[in-house]
Amino acid sequence: MALCGILLCTLIASLFGGLYLLGMFRRRRPGEPPLDKGIIPWLGYALDFRKDASRFLKKMQRKHGDIFTVLIGGYYFTFVLDPSCFGAIVKESRSKLDFRTFASKLVWQVFGYKPIEANHTIIQASSTKHLMGDGLTVMTQATMENFKKLMLFNLSSGEEKQVWQEDNLFHYCYNIVFRAGYLALYGTQQHQGAENKEKANEQDRIHSNEMFHEFRKYDRLFPRLAFAVLPPKDKIEAERLKKLFWSMLSVKKNWQKDNISGWISDQNQLLAENGVPEYMRDRFMFMLLWASQGNTGPTAFWLLLYLMKHKEAMKAVKDEVDKVSRESAQEAKPGTPTINVTKDMLNQTPVLDSALEETLRMVAAPILVRAVLEDISLKTSSGTEYTLRKGDRIALFPHLSVQMNPEIHPEPHEFKYDRFINPDGTKKYFYKNGKRVKYFSMPWGAGVSICPGRFFASTEIKMFVFLMLSLYDLELVNREEEIPAIDVSRWGFGTMQPVRDVRFRYRLRF
Numbered sequence: 123m124a125l126c127g128i129l130l131c132t133l134i135a136s137l138f139g140g141l142y143l144l145g146m147f148r149r150r151r152p153g154e155p156p157l158d159k160g161i162i163p164w165l166g167y168a169l170d171f172r173k174d175a176s177r178f179l180k181k182m183q184r185k186h187g188d189i190f191t192v193l194i195g196g197y198y199f200t201f202v203l204d205p206s207c208f209g210a211i212v213k214e215s216r217s218k219l220d221f222r223t224f225a226s227k228l229v230w231q232v233f234g235y236k237p238i239e240a241n242h243t244i245i246q247a248s249s250t251k252h253l254m255g256d257g258l259t260v261m262t263q264a265t266m267e268n269f270k271k272l273m274l275f276n277l278s279s280g281e282e283k284q285v286w287q288e289d290n291l292f293h294y295c296y297n298i299v300f301r302a303g304y305l306a307l308y309g310t311q312q313h314q315g316a317e318n319k320e321k322a323n324e325q326d327r328i329h330s331n332e333m334f335h336e337f338r339k340y341d342r343l344f345p346r347l348a349f350a351v352l353p354p355k356d357k358i359e360a361e362r363l364k365k366l367f368w369s370m371l372s373v374k375k376n377w378q379k380d381n382i383s384g385w386i387s388d389q390n391q392l393l394a395e396n397g398v399p400e401y402m403r404d405r406f407m408f409m410l411l412w413a414s415q416g417n418t419g420p421t422a423f424w425l426l427l428y429l430m431k432h433k434e435a436m437k438a439v440k441d442e443v444d445k446v447s448r449e450s451a452q453e454a455k456p457g458t459p460t461i462n463v464t465k466d467m468l469n470q471t472p473v474l475d476s477a478l479e480e481t482l483r484m485v486a487a488p489i490l491v492r493a494v495l496e497d498i499s500l501k502t503s504s505g506t507e508y509t510l511r512k513g514d515r516i517a518l519f520p521h522l523s524v525q526m527n528p529e530i531h532p533e534p535h536e537f538k539y540d541r542f543i544n545p546d547g548t549k550k551y552f553y554k555n556g557k558r559v560k561y562f563s564m565p566w567g568a569g570v571s572i573c574p575g576r577f578f579a580s581t582e583i584k585m586f587v588f589l590m591l592s593l594y595d596l597e598l599v600n601r602e603e604e605i606p607a608i609d610v611s612r613w614g615f616g617t618m619q620p621v622r623d624v625r626f627r628y629r630l631r632f
């Protein structure tokens with residue numbers, strides 16, 4: 123009898139413990155944001171969120187307002203959609219709001235890399251040195267060399283200029299931008315003597331293309347991998363690809379290359395000095411590949427597509443590109459369809475800058491997450507003060523709350539190439555209810571976790587578009603082609619991708 127009693131008590135205790143862990147007993151405390159746990163224990167709204175995060179968040183915003191807490195896969199996320207709170211969140215001290223807790227888990231799950239304490243500092247230091255300022259000038263030259271290697275080889279101008287070539291725009295942009303960026307960062311084939319240079323270039327073209335094709339396979343699996351919902355067959359494929367990249371990008375293989383960037387070599391060295399073993403550094407190189415190459419190609423695609431769909435925008439950007447080329451004596455001419463785009467030239471393109479910013483506003487959609495390490499309070503624009511609970515997570519989704527907000531950006535679904543500049547070329551300010559909005563577009567994130575590669579990324583994309591417009595006439599095969607919808611399974615991971623590709627054609631201008 124006594125045994126039965128003990129068993130019953132244990133069973134009840136386990137049941138309550140389980141329900142507690144599933145979040146069944148959580149109640150909204152006074153001063154906390156509205157709480158919505160959904161109806162499925164533990165999972166909460168995980169399925170709705172994964173299916174189409176933006177749609178789900180819009181629905182929640184209509185139901186609860188600009189701040190609400192939802193249960194997603196065992197975690198309570200407080201979504202803050204009021205832009206006036208962004209400054210307080212992104213500037214909050216790391217002892218209260220920490221971005222590493224969430225990022226570390228994801229990086230381990232997706233790339234097999236276990237970050238160390240100094241990781242963030244190492245990334246920041248190397249990026250400041252090599253992807254900004256003088257370091258960026260070096261990287262710009264390296265990237266230009268690789269764009270030339272990929273785009274300008276085998277080019278014959280003159281009689282053949284009338285020949286149109288057709289391709290898929292998304293694939294074309296992603297392929298070229300990925301390969302140029304990859305070669306500029308991770309280095310090129312070694313060669314001795316000028317006579318072997320062309321052979322090495324050909325090797326670079328072949329190798330970078332293979333790399334791209336494997337990368338795309340991983341890229342396609344990425345959202346489901348991050349949500350840990352891959353079916354067994356895809357899981358095996360993801361494991362195969364992970365191992366392939368660890369090996370292809372391994373520290374040992376890297377040392378057999380020429381022109382390896384300071385960004386890559388410094389980070390490897392600093393990690394080694396901090397005791398990270400070589401096999402882990404191989405994995406880190408894979409993480410860097412994804413961070414550096416996963417968004418630039420897709421962004422270049424959207425920018426070129428919007429330009430092709432908007433004649434006035436295309437003309438304005440093309441006029442600017444031609445003017446800068448002319449003034450820098452870099453015009454492509456009949457017989458010499460070659461051009462050297464420099465950092466200086468890319469500093470003189472306010473119209474292209476605005477077109478890129480507009481593209482990012484429309485298609486860059488990261489979700490920024492911080493772990494709440496101590497209870498904190500947050501004041502909204504209406505004056506309400508909320509307490510956010512220790513152990514929860516805070517999430518921002520600027521695509522919905524600012525970038526597509528009609529109060530900040532009128533007609534947010536329209537591509538307006540000059541939205542970000544005044545007629546005199548200076549930068550515009552943005553307002554909501556008459557108050558200036560500081561965070562009016564956040565494609566790069568903000569605060570401590572802001573993208574350290576943002577200046578290099580802009581340079582690569584602008585350089586690619588500059589080259590495409592200088593060298594080619596471009597048009598859509600079907601002029602009436604609708605802009606494809608975005609793949610809603612990718613919200614939160616950076617630049618969105620289209621659900622289908624778009625046919626386009628190009629021919630040499632000279």
Ligand code: HEM
Pocket residue numbers: 221225242245246253410413414415417418421486488489490491565566567568571572573574575576578579616617
């Ligand atoms: C259009 C292109 C790009 C976009 C939209 C983009 C966006 C972002 C965003 C939103 C984050 C921060 C995520 C967060 O707060 O959790 C991030 C992080 C990062 N990005 Fe970028 N990025 C781009 C290109 C690049 C490039 C070209 C590089 C390097 C060459 C790069 C390197 C990184 C790294 C290393 C991190 C992680 C930083 C850390 O953990 O401290 N990104 N990026």
